[in-house]
Amino acid sequence: MRRQPFYLIPRALSAYPLEGAQAVGNLAWASAFELWDSSGTRRALVPAAEALSEKLYAYWPAQDEADRRTYGEVLRQRFSSPRTSVAGLDLDRPRIMGVVNVTPDSFSDGGDRFDSGRAVADGLAMIEAGADLIDVGGESTRPGAAPVPVDEELRRVLSVVKALAEQGARVSIDTRRAAVMAEAAAAGAAMLNDVTALSGDPQSLSVAAESGLPVVLMHMQGEPQSMQAAPQYDHVSLDVFDYLADRIAACEEAGIPRHRLIVDPGIGFGKTLDHNLRLLADLALLHAIGCAVLLGVSRKSFIAKVDGPSEAKQRLPGSLAAMLNGIRQGVQIVRVHDVAETRQALAVWCCMDVSVLP
Numbered sequence: 249m250r251r252q253p254f255y256l257i258p259r260a261l262s263a264y265p266l267e268g269a270q271a272v273g274n275l276a277w278a279s280a281f282e283l284w285d286s287s288g289t290r291r292a293l294v295p296a297a298e299a300l301s302e303k304l305y306a307y308w309p310a311q312d313e314a315d316r317r318t319y320g321e322v323l324r325q326r327f328s329s330p331r332t333s334v335a336g337l338d339l340d341r342p343r344i345m346g347v348v349n350v351t352p353d354s355f356s357d358g359g360d361r362f363d364s365g366r367a368v369a370d371g372l373a374m375i376e377a378g379a380d381l382i383d384v385g386g387e388s389t390r391p392g393a394a395p396v397p398v399d400e401e402l403r404r405v406l407s408v409v410k411a412l413a414e415q416g417a418r419v420s421i422d423t424r425r426a427a428v429m430a431e432a433a434a435a436g437a438a439m440l441n442d443v444t445a446l447s448g449d450p451q452s453l454s455v456a457a458e459s460g461l462p463v464v465l466m467h468m469q470g471e472p473q474s475m476q477a478a479p480q481y482d483h484v485s486l487d488v489f490d491y492l493a494d495r496i497a498a499c500e501e502a503g504i505p506r507h508r509l510i511v512d513p514g515i516g517f518g519k520t521l522d523h524n525l526r527l528l529a530d531l532a533l534l535h536a537i538g539c540a541v542l543l544g545v546s547r548k549s550f551i552a553k554v555d556g557p558s559e560a561k562q563r564l565p566g567s568l569a570a571m572l573n574g575i576r577q578g579v580q581i582v583r584v585h586d587v588a589e590t591r592q593a594l595a596v597w598c599c600m601d602v603s604v605l606p
Contacts, residue, residue: 251490253319254308255284256299258327258532261577263598270296273535274330274339276578283307288483300324326538331580332507334462335418335438337380339540342575342594345381345420345583346374347546350404351388351396364404368411375417378591381439383583384408384432385422389443389468389517391476398425410435420464426451433459443468443517445495453502464510464542465495469518476518484523485530488513493537510581512542515570516550524550528570532577544583545570568593 258278262269269277281299283291285308292307300323305316331339348371352362361367371382386404387396396404405421405428412419413436420439421432426449429440438461445465446452456463467488469479481487492511499509511534513527534541545551551566552558564586571582571590575597584590 250286250288250486251493253286253316255486255489255533256294256323256327256536257282257284257485257530258535258577259293260296261532263576268295268297270300271328272532273327273541273578273580275342275580276532276535276576278532284483284486288486300327323536326536329538331540334508334510334540334581335381335420337418339580341598342579343380343581344378344587344590344594345383345542345581346371346377346379346587347383347385347583347585348374348408349385349388350408351386362404364407364411367408368415371408371412371417371419372415374587377588379587381418381420381581382412383420383422383441384412384437385441386428387423389424389472391472391516393472398427401425401428402431406431406435409437413437424448424452426455429455429459433461437461439464442466443472443514445492446499447495453499453504456499457503460508462508462510463499463504464512465492465499466512466517466542467491467514472517479518479520479523481523484519484526485533488527489533489537492534496537496539506538510540510542511537512544512583515543515545516548521550521553524548525554528573531574531579535578540580541574541578542581542583543571543574543579545574546582546584546586564589572597 258272259282260279261276265277266279269279272278279296281294283294285291294307298304337343348361348367350361350367361370374382384405386401409419409432418438420441421437422441423429424442424444440456440461441464443466446456496509515524546567547560547563551563555566
């Protein structure tokens with residue numbers, strides 16, 4: 249049984265408010281919603297004017313009517329409320345997070361920035377190229393990656409975080425260790441980014457709460473070493489939604505308010521090609537959680553599985569296509585390796601809003 253009374257997946261999406269459309273997040277509008285009930289059964293495609301009104305309840309049987317109506321009110325508020333700023337960034341337009349991996353073995357850029365001086369220089373170059381945030385990581389979480397000792401992770405990232413922050417960069421620390429979160433926050437990090445959604449270290453929730461920083465909660469099935477062995481889901485989009493909703497609840501209970509949380513569906517983390525494509529088709533469902541949404545598709549292996557074998561650095565066109573699909577669905581933050589190319593693609597995309605054209 250599903251954890252929610254029902255699910256609404258926004259459909260017929262646009263980047264501008266067509267007549268009768270409903271805001272989902274703050275960067276997209278839906279003209280219709282796909283309705284799934286609590287058993288995971290698709291019930292109907294509902295016009296937006298009815299999906300977030302009393303008329304919705306005519307589309308399936310009346311059991312648990314009070315529960316449905318209460319949750320319907322919650323969804324109305326979560327879909328339509330503006331997302332608050334994160335790390336000092338207004339979310340009135342898509343934001344770019346540049347990736348700086350201070351590792352020898354990350355899937356795409358492992359070894360490129362293992363030298364801390366190079367990592368800092370490249371991070372500053374990304375800011376110059378248009379990045380709003382720099383995500384610094386010291387442990388690879390690619391499929392099959394082995395854990396890195398905490399002391400080694402700290403050695404890799406702290407000087408980079410400190411140097412970038414001192415130069416005025418907004419720095420996100422990509423880690424699943426509470427000790428690294430705490431040290432990086434003290435060194436000037438402005439955001440925490442955890443592939444385990446603050447579940448991988450028993451101290452992470454309390455450290456994140458005390459930091460006062462925004463936190464990215466990502467979905468991952470299993471551990472990096474084994475996550476691609478045989479991932480399975482009943483319905484991947486609804487399962488990921490349920491997991492992230494549960495982690496949001498755990499964060500709120502620990503004292504982290506919802507407005508400080510960002511959700512990430514974890515493309516490529518314990519998912520097959522079909523799982524990844526389904527999640528990318530249903531991204532707008534995540535706006536029903538009521539948080540900003542981050543998407544990381546840059547250079548990932550699903551692109552090669554769609555279009556034939558390729559090295560990670562040869563996947564820019566597929567990365568941009570998947571990223572723009574996320575932007576169409578109202579994603580507020582994109583995590584990328586190729587900042588200048590992403591900025592240009594977004595600039596062209598965002599100026600093609602027909603609501604402001606003559």
